[in-house]
Amino acid sequence: MTPFALALRTARRYRARAVLAIVGVAVIGALNFDMLMLSRGLILSFADLLESSSYDIRISGSAALPLARAPIDNAMPLMARVAALPEIASVAIVRTAFGALVEPNRPPQGLELIGSSRPSGVGVWRLTAGSNLDARAGKQETQPAVVSRAFAERFNAVPGATIHVRVAAAGSLSAIPAVPLRVAGIGEFPFEATDSYIVATTLEGFAQAHGGVTDDRAEFMFASSRPGVSTDAAVGAIAKLRPDIRVFSNEELVANFGRNAFTYFRQISAVLSSTTAVFSLLLVTTLLTVSVNQRLGEVAALRALGIRRRRIAATLLWEAVLLVGIGGTFALPIGQLLATLLDSILRRMPGLPAGLHFFVFEPQSVALHAAVLSTTAVIASAYPVWLAVRLPIAQTLRQEVVS
Amino acid sequence: VTAIPTRDSENTTFQVIDRFHTAIAAVTVVGSTAFLLALMVIRAEERKETVGVLRLIGISRKTIMVEVVIEGLLVAIAGAVVGVLVAGVAQHAVNRFFQARYDTALIFMRVSPAIAMRSIAVAIPVGVVAGTVASWTILRRGASSLVRR
Numbered sequence: 388m389t390p391f392a393l394a395l396r397t398a399r400r401y402r403a404r405a406v407l408a409i410v411g412v413a414v415i416g417a418l419n420f421d422m423l424m425l426s427r428g429l430i431l432s433f434a435d436l437l438e439s440s441s442y443d444i445r446i447s448g449s450a451a452l453p454l455a456r457a458p459i460d461n462a463m464p465l466m467a468r469v470a471a472l473p474e475i476a477s478v479a480i481v482r483t484a485f486g487a488l489v490e491p492n493r494p495p496q497g498l499e500l501i502g503s504s505r506p507s508g509v510g511v512w513r514l515t516a517g518s519n520l521d522a523r524a525g526k527q528e529t530q531p532a533v534v535s536r537a538f539a540e541r542f543n544a545v546p547g548a549t550i551h552v553r554v555a556a557a558g559s560l561s562a563i564p565a566v567p568l569r570v571a572g573i574g575e576f577p578f579e580a581t582d583s584y585i586v587a588t589t590l591e592g593f594a595q596a597h598g599g600v601t602d603d604r605a606e607f608m609f610a611s612s613r614p615g616v617s618t619d620a621a622v623g624a625i626a627k628l629r630p631d632i633r634v635f636s637n638e639e640l641v642a643n644f645g646r647n648a649f650t651y652f653r654q655i656s657a658v659l660s661s662t663t664a665v666f667s668l669l670l671v672t673t674l675l676t677v678s679v680n681q682r683l684g685e686v687a688a689l690r691a692l693g694i695r696r697r698r699i700a701a702t703l704l705w706e707a708v709l710l711v712g713i714g715g716t717f718a719l720p721i722g723q724l725l726a727t728l729l730d731s732i733l734r735r736m737p738g739l740p741a742g743l744h745f746f747v748f749e750p751q752s753v754a755l756h757a758a759v760l761s762t763t764a765v766i767a768s769a770y771p772v773w774l775a776v777r778l779p780i781a782q783t784l785r786q787e788v789v790s
Numbered sequence: 791v792t793a794i795p796t797r798d799s800e801n802t803t804f805q806v807i808d809r810f811h812t813a814i815a816a817v818t819v820v821g822s823t824a825f826l827l828a829l830m831v832i833r834a835e836e837r838k839e840t841v842g843v844l845r846l847i848g849i850s851r852k853t854i855m856v857e858v859v860i861e862g863l864l865v866a867i868a869g870a871v872v873g874v875l876v877a878g879v880a881q882h883a884v885n886r887f888f889q890a891r892y893d894t895a896l897i898f899m900r901v902s903p904a905i906a907m908r909s910i911a912v913a914i915p916v917g918v919v920a921g922t923v924a925s926w927t928i929l930r931r932g933a934s935s936l937v938r939r
Contacts, residue, residue, distance in 0.1 A: 403831050403927060411824035418817050654891070658884075659814065666818075670825050677832045729813055736806045 390698050394705035401678065405710065408674045412714025412760075413721055415667050420722035420756045421729060421746060422660035426653055428747040430645045436577055436742045437637040440510035442479070442609035443618045445640060449631045459632055462605035466504070468628050469610055474621040476614070480504040481511055481607040482593050486554040488542060488584070489565040498538065498584040500552060502593025508533060508574060510609045512587055517546030517572030520589050530592030531571035535585040539573045546570055552586055554596045563598040577742025581734075652733075652745060664759050671707055671767035679703065679771040684787030687780045696776040703775060707768035715760040719753065823916050826869070830862050830924035838928050842936025855925040862921025863914065870913035874906045 388396075398405040446469070448457030459465060462480055469478045482502035487495035503511055506521035512533055520531045532552075534544050544550055551565035568588055576585050594601045612621035618636045626634045635643075679686065686699060726746035733745045834841075841854055881899045888898040928936065 401835070404828050404835070407824050407828035407831060411821055411828060414817060414821040414824060418814065418821070650891070651888075654888070666821065666825075670821075670828075673825075674828055674832065677829065677836075681832065681836050725817060729810060732809045732813055733806060735809075737802050 390701035391705045393702045394709055397702070397706055398709055404674065404678065408671065408710045409714040409717065411670050412667055412711055413717035415663050415670065416715045416718030416756070416760060417722035417725050419660050419663040419667065419759060420718050420752065421726045422656040422663065423752040423755050423759075424722075424726055424746045424748060425656040425729075426660065427749065427752070428745050429649050429652065429743065430641060431747040431749060432742070432744040433644050433648075434637070434641045435747075436740070437640060439577070439742070440609070442477075442510045442611045443637050444610040444612065444622055444625065445635045445637075446608035446610065446625060447633050447635070449633055458604040458606055459608055461603055462608065463603050465629060465632070466605075466608065469608070469625055472621070472624050472628075474612055474616045474624045476611045478608065478610040479510060480590070480605040481609070482590065482601075482604070483606045484554050484593070484597070486552050486586075486596065488586075489551045489553045490542075495553070496542070496584065497555075498552070498586055499579070500554060500593065500596060501585060501587040502590045503587055504590055506589065508587060511578070512574035512576045512585075514572050514574045517570070519572055520587070529567050529569045530588050530595060532568040532586050532588045532592065533572045533574045534570055534587070535576050535579065535583055536573055537582045538584040538586065539570075541584065544570045544573075546572055550586070552596055563596075566592070566595045568592060575741060578740045580738050581741040649745075660759075664763060667711070667760070668763045668767055671710055671763060672770060674710070675703065675707055675767060675771040676774065678706075679774050683778060683783050686775050687778055687783035687787065690778065690780045691784060699775050700772045703772050704765070704768045707764040707771075711760050711764040711767070715756065718756070718760075722756075723748065819912060819916065822869075823919065826862065826866060826916060826920040827923055829865070830858070830920045831927055833861070834858060834924040834928045838931075838936045841928050842933050845933035845936065851929050855922070855929060858925035859918055859921030862919075862924060863917035866913040866917025866920065867910060870910045874901060874909055877901045 446459065446465075448459050466478055466480050469475055480503070484500045484502075485497065486500040487497050489495050501511065503520070505511075507519050508514065512535075514533065515536065516539075517533075520533060529549065532550065534550075538544055542550070548570045549567050550570060551567050553563065553565040568586065574587070576583065576587075579585055588596075610621070610625065612618050618638070622634045622636050626632070689699060690696070726748075730744055730746045733739075734743075844854060845851070877899075878901045881901050884899045885897055889895065
């Protein structure tokens, strides 16, 4: 009989303890797997978020951190110059302002007003219902708007409805009359919090909301490099245009995010994944050791029959591999379910971008999970193996008979 | 003017983190229960002949079960007490690390008497469940089968 077959028979014979050990490893392994996903989840999610915007370059004011909203002065001439660069395929401007929804018989409700130079809203929103800003009929008509789902649900702003928005100046509502906007569609704004009230309109609509006069500034500017041109070359070309701007590639933004944002969760994931690995090790080591101690007579009898130490050691190692392997395999779907639950808890954090996730599955996490569990199985079986191979056969058999 | 109580706005973020840690603690309790259960089952199996003899000389199932449950309870409470002591020692290192990392005087981990008591309180049902299940695995069998006669 092979060591594997012997280990399998032992597990079947002591079914209750084997099942409990597998359950323990599965639960703790699931937590370990989750912590491995958490360690890189935010960075992967953020990178996905940026990639989904189809822009690979972000431009901000010179005083800004990569994701801060430092305005860019003289934005329209800069946009024209960026668009004229041979390395650039497209460029877009986004303006933001705080405002309020002003409707009769209702107190003003705060919102964020966005003005976008791209009617399709690429990089800012994803349309889920209705149509985009390019559905407007003419300049004289009411400007179109795409609103966030939270806004649409709260104020029943379905496509076709008209809303009235007034911007805020220096923290209070301005004296400018509220402008009407026609709701053209409802969209998801992945860079904004899920429950944010957002109204996105054209740059004309944004200017109208400011009384027809706005300074030539932009809070964000996006660009995409032409196919065949490296992002770094495009970034370098834009950066040379003006000294008062900062230009970042998506890779630079992700690297900066990895250094500065939500580091607490990555550190806590490192602490918890180490703790759960130790816990699994302790669990399997204890169970195997107690199990071997209980079967000393059996092991001594096998040795007396001529079974070599190496085979005894291999059997114990297989026992550990079976417990950890089966438990670790069950840990993957359990971990995925648990990750969904934990992600839903963490995503209630105020102000968190709707498109950001804490737990992201990647093959690397599975590989690391398997490596941790394999190491656990080998280390966990070391002490029981040492006990079994150093067993004094005659003395153990005598004690077994006497007891 | 919209007034937002600072305490409430802070609590929203901290409450989310608190719920996250509570969920992780709940999962750990499930894993620990399986661990203790496996250990108690092995211990019970180890002593099945003794239990069989006790049954044959007239000791009731209830008495044996209470003994195993008390043992499970003691192991669970002892484990919780050791856990609280380890956490008490670890809290200084954890706080020092995060305070240095974020350049803040905020306290990230505090083992308060309430938390210590809660840990021990959670250990009590875990010990009772482990002891009950472990005793059931041997007491459901007849005394003669336990002593292999």
